[in-house]
Amino acid sequence: MCGTAIALKNIPLLVEASIEEANMADFSISTGILSKDLAEQILGGKDYIEQYEFRLTYKTIAYNPKGWPREVDILLIGVYLPLKMNNITIVKGRIPEIYEEAIVVEHDYGENVLDKHILIETSKGNVTVKVVGTCRAVWMPRWYGSSIVYAIIPIQILQNILDANNTVNQILVKIRRNCDVFEAMKKIGDEFTSYRIPVFKSIEGNVIPFIETRSYYSYLVSLLSLIGFSIFIISLALIYTSMNLMVTREFKDIGILRAIGASNKSILLTYALRGLIIGAFGGFLGSFLSIVVARALLSGFANVSLIMEGMYFVLSSLPEILNQNIYLIIFYTLTGILCSIISAIPPVMYIMKIPVIQAIKSFPGLTLSTKKIRTKISEYPYFIKYALRSILRKKNREIAIIAVIVVSVTINSTLISAYEVQQNILDETSSSLIFDLIICLNRPYDMLPLIADIEVLINDIDRLEFAYYRYVKIDRYTILCIGLPVNATCFNYSLVNGRYLMNNDSSAILPENLARILNVKVGDNITLITEKLDLNLTVVGIRRDLIFNFIIVPIHIMQKLDDSECKVNAMVIKFKNSTGIDNLIKIVKKKVPGYLWDINKSGVINILSDVLTKAFQSAATVMIFFTWTTSILLIFTISGQDIIEERIVIATLRALGMSKLNGISFIIFKLAILGGLSVLLCLFTIPITLNIFSNFLNSITPFSIAINPSISILFNMLLFILSTIIPSGLILGSYIVSVNIASTLRYE
Numbered sequence: 078m079c080g081t082a083i084a085l086k087n088i089p090l091l092v093e094a095s096i097e098e099a100n101m102a103d104f105s106i107s108t109g110i111l112s113k114d115l116a117e118q119i120l121g122g123k124d125y126i127e128q129y130e131f132r133l134t135y136k137t138i139a140y141n142p143k144g145w146p147r148e149v150d151i152l153l154i155g156v157y158l159p160l161k162m163n164n165i166t167i168v169k170g171r172i173p174e175i176y177e178e179a180i181v182v183e184h185d186y187g188e189n190v191l192d193k194h195i196l197i198e199t200s201k202g203n204v205t206v207k208v209v210g211t212c213r214a215v216w217m218p219r220w221y222g223s224s225i226v227y228a229i230i231p232i233q234i235l236q237n238i239l240d241a242n243n244t245v246n247q248i249l250v251k252i253r254r255n256c257d258v259f260e261a262m263k264k265i266g267d268e269f270t271s272y273r274i275p276v277f278k279s280i281e282g283n284v285i286p287f288i289e290t291r292s293y294y295s296y297l298v299s300l301l302s303l304i305g306f307s308i309f310i311i312s313l314a315l316i317y318t319s320m321n322l323m324v325t326r327e328f329k330d331i332g333i334l335r336a337i338g339a340s341n342k343s344i345l346l347t348y349a350l351r352g353l354i355i356g357a358f359g360g361f362l363g364s365f366l367s368i369v370v371a372r373a374l375l376s377g378f379a380n381v382s383l384i385m386e387g388m389y390f391v392l393s394s395l396p397e398i399l400n401q402n403i404y405l406i407i408f409y410t411l412t413g414i415l416c417s418i419i420s421a422i423p424p425v426m427y428i429m430k431i432p433v434i435q436a437i438k439s440f441p442g443l444t445l446s447t448k449k450i451r452t453k454i455s456e457y458p459y460f461i462k463y464a465l466r467s468i469l470r471k472k473n474r475e476i477a478i479i480a481v482i483v484v485s486v487t488i489n490s491t492l493i494s495a496y497e498v499q500q501n502i503l504d505e506t507s508s509s510l511i512f513d514l515i516i517c518l519n520r521p522y523d524m525l526p527l528i529a530d531i532e533v534l535i536n537d538i539d540r541l542e543f544a545y546y547r548y549v550k551i552d553r554y555t556i557l558c559i560g561l562p563v564n565a566t567c568f569n570y571s572l573v574n575g576r577y578l579m580n581n582d583s584s585a586i587l588p589e590n591l592a593r594i595l596n597v598k599v600g601d602n603i604t605l606i607t608e609k610l611d612l613n614l615t616v617v618g619i620r621r622d623l624i625f626n627f628i629i630v631p632i633h634i635m636q637k638l639d640d641s642e643c644k645v646n647a648m649v650i651k652f653k654n655s656t657g658i659d660n661l662i663k664i665v666k667k668k669v670p671g672y673l674w675d676i677n678k679s680g681v682i683n684i685l686s687d688v689l690t691k692a693f694q695s696a697a698t699v700m701i702f703f704t705w706t707t708s709i710l711l712i713f714t715i716s717g718q719d720i721i722e723e724r725i726v727i728a729t730l731r732a733l734g735m736s737k738l739n740g741i742s743f744i745i746f747k748l749a750i751l752g753g754l755s756v757l758l759c760l761f762t763i764p765i766t767l768n769i770f771s772n773f774l775n776s777i778t779p780f781s782i783a784i785n786p787s788i789s790i791l792f793n794m795l796l797f798i799l800s801t802i803i804p805s806g807l808i809l810g811s812y813i814v815s816v817n818i819a820s821t822l823r824y825e
Contacts, residue, residue, distance in 0.1 A: 099215045101284060102130070102162045102249035104262045107277040108269060113243050119268050120248070125256040130162050131245040133232050136225070140196040140203070145189060150674070151226045153180070153197070154247075155235030162249045163216055163281075165229060170210030173231055179209040181229040185220035187211030197238070204238050206230070215286055218674075222288050222681040224662075225674045249281075258282070258550075259608040278608065280548050280555055285626050287557040288681055289590055304700045307488065311707050314481075317420040318714035320352065324424035325718045331428050341429045348425050352417035360413020364406045474715050475751060481715075482755040485708040486797050487762045491770050492697040493793050494784050500690050502782065505571065506623045507682050512567045513658055514650045515676040516669055517546065521636075521644035530668050537661055540651035542567050545635040545644070546627075550606035552595060557627040558585075558605065559647070560635030567649040568629065573781060575599040575618030578631055585614040586629040588622035589780050607638050623780050624681050705801065712805040713812075716744065720813055727813055741810025748802045748809075759794050 108116075113131055120129050133155035140148055158175050165181070170191055173179035182190065191211055196203040217227045236242050252261045262278050269276045324331070334344060524543055531538070544567075545560040561568065563578045570586075578584055585603060587595070597603060597616050605612045614630060636642050650665065652658055666672050720727065731740070767784045774782045 099164045100162050100251075101216065102281050103252045103258045104250055104281050105279045106248045106250065106262075106265060106269065107134075107279070108246050108248070108274050110241060110244050110246050111274055113245050115272070116245055116248060119272070120250075120265070123265075125253055125261050126250060127253045128161065128251040130157065130160075130249045131232070132156055132247040132249065133235050133239075133241070133245050134247050135235060135239060138198040139226065139228075140198070141190055141193065142196065144193065146186070149186060149220075149226050150224055151182075151197070151228055153228050153230050153235055155230055155232035157232055160229075162251060163214070165212040165214040165217070168211045168213055170208075172229070173209050175231050176233060177209075177231065178205075178234055179207045179230075181210040181212050182208055183217055183220050183227045184211040184213050186226040199238055201240070206234075216281070216284055219288055219290065219680075219684055221677075221684050223674055223676055224666075259606070263608055280550060280608070282550070282555045283553055284548075284555045285557075285591070285594065287625060287627050288684065289624060289626050290684060304696055307700070308703055311704065313416060313420075315707055315710055315714070316416050317423075318711055320417065320420040321424045322714040322717050323351075324348065324421070324428065328428060331425075332431075335429075344429070345422065345425055348421040349418050352419075352421040353414050356414035356417030357410060359417070360410035361406060363413065364409035474719060477715050478712055478748070478751050479755050479758065481708055481711045482752060482798060482801060483758045483762055485704040485801065486755065486759050486794050487766045488704055489701045489797050490759075490763050490790050490794050491766050491784070492700060494767060494787070494790050495770060495774065495782075496690070496694055496697055497789065498782060498784050499693060502621075502623065502780065503682075503686060503690055505621070506685070507678075509569045509571065510567070510624075510678050510682075511540070511569055512542075512649045512651045513655075513678055514652075514662060514665070515544075516648040516650065516665060517673045517675060518646045518648070518669070518671040519673040520671055521545070521639065521641040521646045522671060523643065524645055527645070527648060527669065530670060531665060533668065534661060534664060537652055537654070538650055539653040540566070540649075542649040543632075543645040544647040544649055545632050545639075545641070546647050547607075547635060547639060549638070551603055551628075554594065556591065558630060558635060559627050560630050560632035562632055565649075567651070570620035570622055573619045573621050575616070577618060578629070580631075582617070582631055583612075583614050583634065584617040584630065586618040586620050587616055588620055588626060590622075591626055591628065592616070592619050605634075605638065609638065609640070612638060621780055624685055705797070708801045709805050709808070712748070712801070713808055716748075716805075716809050717812065720809065731814075737814040740814045741807065744809040744813060745803070745806035748806045752798045752802045755798060756794070759798075763790060763794065 116131060120126060135153045135155070137151060137153065138148060139151040158172065167181070168184045169188070170181070172181055181187070187208060188211055190208045192208065194205050194207050197206055212229065214227075218225070220226050232245075236244060250261070250265065252258050258280070262280070266276050266278050331344060335341075527543075528541070531541075542562065542565050544565075547558060548555050549558045550556075561578075563580055563582070572586075573589060575586070578586060587597065592598065595603065599616055599619060601616050602613055603616060605614060612634065614634070620629075632645075636644060648669070652661055662675070662677075666675075727740070764786050767786060767790075771782060771784045774784075
């Protein structure tokens, strides 16, 4: 539970701020370098402007001479601090001081260079800056999926670096309510143009990130919360049964203490003190280890053996872990103490109700003498007869064992099945993206010159397709819309509902996530709103797309929106060979005019894989291992009480010639019967649980998922039951045969 709390506290930091928290501008205006005073003169006195903010952007190259990656394209965004619009979320580190030569970079890249100095290329030579923080933002592309690193730098520092004091080239504008955004954007753009200042206007507002990440982190938070709650409940059961076993072992000792005058209050206080000691030690050790594991998983060891890396991690971070989580450790240590003390009270109270003479004379179970059980040595095998007798004697305990097995098997089968289904969906998504690279251009271009520019690579390119993209307003959201030829193969998605695009269609295909956000289905109409015209489209298909939040429409529609007939501003490239792609990408960047940035398929797949499969696998592995070990311990503590209560019977049978093999066989046979009953129950519980878990995933993930029973699930169920029963039987069997015959019979 403590480790879950650590994960839940840190995971939200990996998510970009929500649209509301980001306080997005309604639109932005990019210009050439101009005086800040002139920009203020143009914007000042306009009653429809609620707020505006100046920025200075500079695209260049960053070098990391002492680590990876050595060289990246970087977009430096000079801002006035503190930020008022288009805010960011700090993941690690801090925001630089106003006059500090430092930057905050996008987290994917920043986790490699945090607290390091990097070189920024300028026209006057390289400049050294320090990376003091990493961030995420709803408007900031992930570096894993794009070619450019976004970085925030104090605008005064960037102006000094560029020798461009008191200048800006980007303006963020927020319009007052009830004012038309497009009308305001046109007025301001026209006014800048009247000063012969080139402008590029971009609609912003409630921007939906075109690469989906937020819902997956929310999904991971929900999953960890569910796992943490399950672990907490199972732990309570384990604590109670363990304390119950401890008290049962000392049944006669408690009776002797009561006989010589010990009061019930003093006995209760004794066991409460023992619970305090056990709870303090177990609570501290458990909370500390869970924090170590949680920190290790969050630090990137999720899919790596924690033996070597984890040892180094613990040794190097021990003081930091204790210092940063001291209050959390104290809280969960006190929680462990409280649970241990409370768990010790019910079994002690039960013993206090039994007469002293009975407590001293015998155990509360059926003993050999009190119940007149006759054992016929000539009737073999003993273990079958005794196993059946043991099952019928304490039915509530056997029911508890069956419940433990059923719950554990159901949880583990569900997690394994969910992982397999999610991996299959990820593989399906990867195979549906038939490209290596999407080149985004800074403006529309004719297709033929673009083909001529990359003719030198024609032998390396397997497939080349063109597209047209731009952001549009739909309802109150700003969404990326991509126009493709109807016969394009680069996005070969399977459809959840509807059909594919057709020639001369006024239609659109949406991913499941956008369909949910916009609350539309196949056959509904949506309106694309731009500064030039509004266009009504019919939703003809809903696609299964785990990654991209964009709408696909026929390319002629997007060209019509911008009056750019027969022009394109994006190229989709599939190379023939996967080797040497990085070098080919560098050549494409140099050859293509107006190159702005690119989207890398392997990068966006890794973004999804990190959360949907790797993080889920790590969390599921921890949960499966925990439920397996806990099942064995619970079975031991529950059946151990039977063994303690009947050790006179066991000692007598041993004295009459029962071999150690038969002693072990008895408990294994007993657990095998209970395991068989558990299999029958699991055949009912697993399908129900899979259906519930499917609905849970569908409610928190941006795609639909159906987890159905399969042969592999049945195989996993049988494997887990066997892996639980056999170790439990061997441990309990060893415990049985370790009973000392002479001392046990003398004691009775």
